[in-house]
Amino acid sequence: xxxxxxxxxxxxxxxAMAACGSNTNNGSRKAQELSGAGATFPLPxxxxxxxxxxxxxxxxxAYGGIGSGGGVRNLRDKIVDFAxxxxxxxxxEMAEMAPVVHVPTCMGAVVVAYNLDGVKELKxxxxxIADIFxxxxxxxxxxxxxxxxxxxxxxxxxIIPVYRSDGSGTTFVFTDYLTxxxxxxxxxxxxxxxxNFPSGQAAKGNPGVAGVIKQTKNTIxxxxxxxxxxxxxxxxxxxxxxxxxxxxxxATISAAAAGDIPADTRCSITNSDAAGxxxxxxxxxxxxxxxxxxxxxxxxxxIATLDLLKYILSDEAQSITSEVHYxxxxxxxxxxxxxxxxSITYDGVAVLQ
Amino acid sequence: MNDKLYKVLLFAAALIMPIVCGGVIYALVTxxxxxxxxxxxxxxxxxxxxxxxxxxxxxxALPFITGTLMTTLLALIFxxxxxxxxxxxxxxxxxxxxxxxxxxxxxxxxxxxPSIIYGLWGFYTLRPLIMAFNISPQGSxxxxxxxxxxxxIVPYAASLSAEFIKMVPNDLKESAYSLGATRAEVIHKxxxxxxxxxxxxxxxxxxxxxxxxxxxxxxxxxNTNNIPxxxxxxxxSMASIIANQFGEADDxxxxxxxxxxxxxxxxxxxxxxxxxxxIKRARIV
Numbered sequence: 001x002x003x004x005x006x007x008x009x010x011x012x013x014x015x016a017m018a019a020c021g022s023n024t025n026n027g028s029r030k031a032q033e034l035s036g037a038g039a040t041f042p043l044p045x046x047x048x049x050x051x052x053x054x055x056x057x058x059x060x061x062a063y064g065g066i067g068s069g070g071g072v073r074n075l076r077d078k079i080v081d082f083a084x085x086x087x088x089x090x091x092x093e094m095a096e097m098a099p100v101v102h103v104p105t106c107m108g109a110v111v112v113a114y115n116l117d118g119v120k121e122l123k124x125x126x127x128x129i130a131d132i133f134x135x136x137x138x139x140x141x142x143x144x145x146x147x148x149x150x151x152x153x154x155x156x157x158x159i160i161p162v163y164r165s166d167g168s169g170t171t172f173v174f175t176d177y178l179t180x181x182x183x184x185x186x187x188x189x190x191x192x193x194x195x196n197f198p199s200g201q202a203a204k205g206n207p208g209v210a211g212v213i214k215q216t217k218n219t220i221x222x223x224x225x226x227x228x229x230x231x232x233x234x235x236x237x238x239x240x241x242x243x244x245x246x247x248x249x250x251a252t253i254s255a256a257a258a259g260d261i262p263a264d265t266r267c268s269i270t271n272s273d274a275a276g277x278x279x280x281x282x283x284x285x286x287x288x289x290x291x292x293x294x295x296x297x298x299x300x301x302x303i304a305t306l307d308l309l310k311y312i313l314s315d316e317a318q319s320i321t322s323e324v325h326y327x328x329x330x331x332x333x334x335x336x337x338x339x340x341x342x343s344i345t346y347d348g349v350a351v352l353q
Numbered sequence: 354m355n356d357k358l359y360k361v362l363l364f365a366a367a368l369i370m371p372i373v374c375g376g377v378i379y380a381l382v383t384x385x386x387x388x389x390x391x392x393x394x395x396x397x398x399x400x401x402x403x404x405x406x407x408x409x410x411x412x413x414a415l416p417f418i419t420g421t422l423m424t425t426l427l428a429l430i431f432x433x434x435x436x437x438x439x440x441x442x443x444x445x446x447x448x449x450x451x452x453x454x455x456x457x458x459x460x461x462x463x464x465x466x467p468s469i470i471y472g473l474w475g476f477y478t479l480r481p482l483i484m485a486f487n488i489s490p491q492g493s494x495x496x497x498x499x500x501x502x503x504x505x506i507v508p509y510a511a512s513l514s515a516e517f518i519k520m521v522p523n524d525l526k527e528s529a530y531s532l533g534a535t536r537a538e539v540i541h542k543x544x545x546x547x548x549x550x551x552x553x554x555x556x557x558x559x560x561x562x563x564x565x566x567x568x569x570x571x572x573x574x575x576n577t578n579n580i581p582x583x584x585x586x587x588x589x590s591m592a593s594i595i596a597n598q599f600g601e602a603d604d605x606x607x608x609x610x611x612x613x614x615x616x617x618x619x620x621x622x623x624x625x626x627x628x629x630x631x632i633k634r635a636r637i638v
Contacts, residue, residue, distance in 0.1 A: 069601035160491045165576035165589075167601025193601060194405045201491050201587045202576035204597055215480060216492055 031058035032304035038064075038071020038084030039169045040206050041224040042284040044324050045106055046084070052320070053311050059304050067205075068169030069193050075100070075287060078295045081305050083287045086169025087193060088266035099290040101344060103337045104265050104283040105312045107257060107327040109248035110174045111235035111280070113228045114220040115213050116140065116155065123148045125239040126181030126271070126279065132220060133161050133178070134185060135199035140218060155218070161200030162212050162221030167193040170206060173282040174222040177270035181279075222280075226325045238280060241273040248278045253327035256281035261332050264340070283333070286312070292346045302346045313337055378618070385612035388412065391605060397612060403578035403594075405606070412609035414616055416580045420588035421617070423581060424499045424570060425563045431503035432559065436510035440552070443511070444518030445544060446536075457512060464508035472572035475501040480573065489585035493575035496584045501569055506559040513558060517551025518544055550632045557628030564621050567592040591617045 043065045050061040063084065066074075071083035076097050088102055112124060128144055131137040137144065141154045164171045175191040189195050200219075203212045210227040213219045225248050228235050237245040246252045256269045256277035271279050286309060292302035311317055318328040329337075342352050389397055392412065400413025439460055447453040479500060480492040488496065521544050529539045545552070575587025576597060589597075591613050602610055 067600050069603075073601075073603065158490060165571075165597040167598060190406065192405060192407070194598070196404050196406070196578075200577070201493050202597075204571060204576070208572075211476070212493070215476070216484065218490065 029300050029303060031060070032301050033060045033062070034081045034301070034304055034308060035062045036064070036071070036082040036084060036286070037066050037074045037080050039068040039086045039284060040065040041068075041086045041108060041170050042084060042106060042326065044226040044230075045108075045321060045326050048320050048324060049105075049312055049317050050308075052317065053308055056311065057304070057307060059308070061308060065205075067166055067193075068172070069167045072287065075289070078289075081288070081297070081301065082308075084284065085287055086282055086284045087172040088283075088285060089287065098294075100287050101290055101340050102265050102285045102287055103309050103313070103340065104285050104329055104333050105309075106318070106321045106329060107253050107269075107281060107283055108325075109225045109253050109278050109281050109327075110170055110177075110222050111225045111228045111248050112220065112238060113210065113213050113223055113233045113235040115217055115233060117217060119152055119154070120234055121149075122152065122234070122236040123239070123245045124236040126177065129238070130178045130182035130185040132159055133163070133197060133200075134188065135161070136184075157218045160216060160219045161197065162209050162216075162219050163195075163197045163200060163202050164204070164206075164209060165202035166204050168205075169193065169284070170222065170224055171195060173268075173270060174280060176268055177280045180271040229325050238278065240277050240279040241271060242275060244276065246276060246278045248281075250322040250325070250327040252276055252278035253281045254330065257283070257330045257333065261330070261336060263336060265333055265336055281327075283329075288344070290344060291348070292344060292351065299346050299351075302344070302351050306341055306344060306351055309337075309341060381611060381615040381618060385608060385615045387608035388605065388612040391608075397609070398616070401580050410605050412606060414591070414609075414613050416578055417589055417591040417594050417613055418616065418620075419580050420495065420574065421564060421590040421592070421620070423495050423584065423588070424502055424574070424590055425560055427495065427499035427584060428502035428506060428563045429556065429560055431500060432506050432510055433556075435503070436507045436514065436559075437552075439507070439511040440514035440518055441540065441544075444515035445540060448519060457515060460508045460511050462508075463504070464512075468505065468566060468568045471501050471505055472569040475569060475573045491575065491587065493573055494585050494587045495574065495581050498570045498573040498590075499584070501573060502563045502566060505566065505569065506562050509562055510555050510559040513555030514548075514552045517548040517555065520551070521547045554628055554632050557624065557631075560624055561621060564617065564624070565592055567596045571596055 043063070046063055050063060054060055068085040068087055071080070072085055072089065072093070074080045075083035089100065094100065112129060114122060116122070125148065128137065128148065131144075138158060139156060140159055141156045145154055172191060172193045175185070175189065175195050178185040178189075179191040189197075201212065203209045206224045206227040209221045210223045210231045210233065213221045213223070214231045214233050225235075235248065237247045239245050255274050256272040256279070258274040258277070259269070259272060261267055265283065265285070267283075269281055269283065272281065288305060288309070292305065293299075313329070313334050321328045342350060344351050392400065397412070397414055398418070399415055400411065401415045402411040402413050403416060404411040439456065443453045443457045475497060480497055483489055483497055484492040525543050525547065526539055529543050534542065570590045571593040574589060574593060576589050576593065577587040578589050578594065581588035595610050595614055598606065599610055
C-alpha cells in the first residue's frame with residue numbers, strides 16, 4: 001500500500017513539474033497548445049521544427065498528418081489553428097471560406113522512386129513518366145527507356161506503377177507536373193489530389209507507397225523525397241526544361257524557385273525553366289485565417305500561431321530543411337510571407353506590430 | 354418497488370440498441386441520398402466507374418461490391434479446411450483433454466490479435482511469398498487479402514462450431530456406436546446433421562467479420578478502383594475505399610462513400626437474415 005502511495009506521489013510530482021516546465025517561456029505570454037492538420041509530405045520537417053519551437057517558447061504543437069485535403073477541411077470546419085497543404089487553395093476554394101493567408105514553410109521534391117534489380121541510376125523524362133503512369137509504356141525494356149539509359153541493363157519485366165489510394169497533395173504536385181509536360185496526360189487525366197490512374201496498384205499515404213515500392217520488384221512510384229530517403233529506395237533523375245537530368249537535392253529544389261513568386265505566394269514551381277532545377281519541386285504551405293478570432297480562440301493562441309510561423313520562416317528553422325532532405329525557402333518567399341503575416345488580425349486589430 | 358425499477362431500467366436499456374440502429378440507418382440514408390439522387394440507385398449499384406474528373410464525376414459501387422464479395426467468399430472457402438478440423442478436434446475427437454484446451458485457447462488468441470498486425474504480417478511475409486511463387490507480379494490483390502482474412506476468421510468459425518459439436522447429445526452418438534458405426538460415420542451421420550445449423554451460424558458470424566474488415570484488406574488488396582478480372586488481380590473493397598478516401602472527400606464523393614457504407618450495411622444485414630432463416634429451418638428438420 002505504502003509503495004503504491006509513494007509511486008502515485010512521485011507520478012503526481014513529476015506531472016506537476018512537467019506542467020511547470022511547459023510554462024516556461026520568454027515571459028511575454030503563457031505557453032499555448034496549438035493544433036494543426038494536413039499534409040504528410042512535410043511531416044518529417046514539421047516534427048523537428050515543432051520540437052525546436054517548443055523548446056524556445058514552451059508551446060506545444062500537435063499536428064495530424066491526415067492529408068492536405070483533410071487539413072483544409074479541418075480549417076474550413078474551424079477546428080484547427082492551421083492547415084498544412086502541398087496544394088495551394090484554388091480561387092474557388094478560397095471563395096468558399098473566410099479570407100486565409102498562405103505561408104510557405106519549406107520546399108520539397110516529389111521523387112520518382114523505383115525498385116529494379118541491380119539498377120542504381122535511372123534517367124527519365126516527363127513524357128516517359130506520363131506514359132508509364134498512363135500504362136502506355138508497359139515494359140521496363142521499352143525502347144524509349146533504353147535510349148535514355150544506354151548504360152543500364154533494363155529487365156524484360158512489366159512495369160508496376162504505384163500511386164496513392166487516398167487524396168493527396170503529393171499526387172497533386174506530381175500530376176500538376178505531368179499535366180505541364182504531357183499533352184496526353186493533360187487531356188486524359190489532368191491534375192488533382194485524386195486522379196484516375198489507369199494501371200498499377202495503390203497504397204495509403206507516402207509511407208504506404210514507399211513501403212510497396214521497397215517490397216515489390218519492378219515497381220515505380222512517386223513519393224515525397226524524405227520517404228524515399230528513409231526507406232533507402234533509389235529514385236530517378238528527371239529531365240528539366242533545359243534538357244538537364246537532375247537528381248532531387250536541396251540545391252536543385254531551391255533552383256526551381258528562382259522565378260517570380262506572386263504576393264500571396266500561391267504558385268506552382270513544377271517544370272521550372274531555371275538552370276539546374278529539379279522539375280517536380282513544390283512549396284508546401286501552412287494556411288491560417290486572416291481573422292484569428294474564431295471558435296473561441298484567445299488572442300494568446302493567435303500570437304502563438306504567428307510566433308510559430310515566424311519561427312518557421314527564421315534562418316534557424318530554415319537551416320533544418322536541408323538536414324531532413326527538404327530545401328530552404330528563397331529570400332523572396334520569406335519577405336512576402338512576413339508582409340502577409342502583418343495582415344493577420346485578431347478582432348480586426350493587427351497581431352504583429 | 355425494486356421490481357418496477359428493474360423493469361424500467363431494463364426497458365430503457367433494451368430501447369437504446371434499436372434507437373442507435375435506427376439513428377445509424379437514418380444518418381446513412383440522409384447522407385447517401387445525394388449520391389442516389391444524382392446517379393440513380395440502380396445505376397450507382399451497377400456502375401463500375403469511379404472517376405474524379407471535376408465536373409464529370411462518376412461514382413459507382415460495383416467494383417467495391419465485387420471486391421468485398423470476392424474476398425469474403427474466398428476467405429470463407431480458405432477458412433473451412435482450417436476451422437472445421439479444429440472444431441472437430443476440440444469438440445469431438447479430443448473433447449475435454451488438455452491438448453484440446455491448449456488448441457482452443459491458441460485459436461481463440463488469434464481472434465484477439467489486432468487487424469493491423471495481420472495486415473503487417475500479410476504485407477511483409479505473405480506478399481513476398483506470393484511474388485516468390487510467381488502467383489502475381491505485384492503481390493497485392495484479392496487472393497492475398499483473402500488468405501489473410503481466412504486466418505483472421507478461423508477462430509470465429511472454429512470456436513463456435515466446436516461449442517455446437519460439443520452440444521450433440523451423447524445418447525445419439527452412443528446409440529450410433531452401438532449399431533456398429535465407426536467414428537467417421539458418427540461424425541458424418543450424427544454430429545454434422547445435429548450440429549449443422551449451429552456450425553452454419555458460426556460461419557455466418559465469420560462472414561460478418563470478413564465483410565467489414567478494413568485495415569488488413571487496405572494493406573493487401575492493391576486499392577485499384579476497378580472490377581478485378583481474376584483472383585490474383587488487384588481490386589478494392591467497400592470498407593477499404595471508405596477508409597482510403599473519407600479523409601479527403603466532400604460533396605458528391607463523400608455522399609457516394611456513405612452510400613457505399615449503406616450498401617455494406619444492407620449486405621451484412623441480408624447475410625445475417627439468411628443465417629437466421631437457415632438456422633430456423635435446420636431446427637425444424
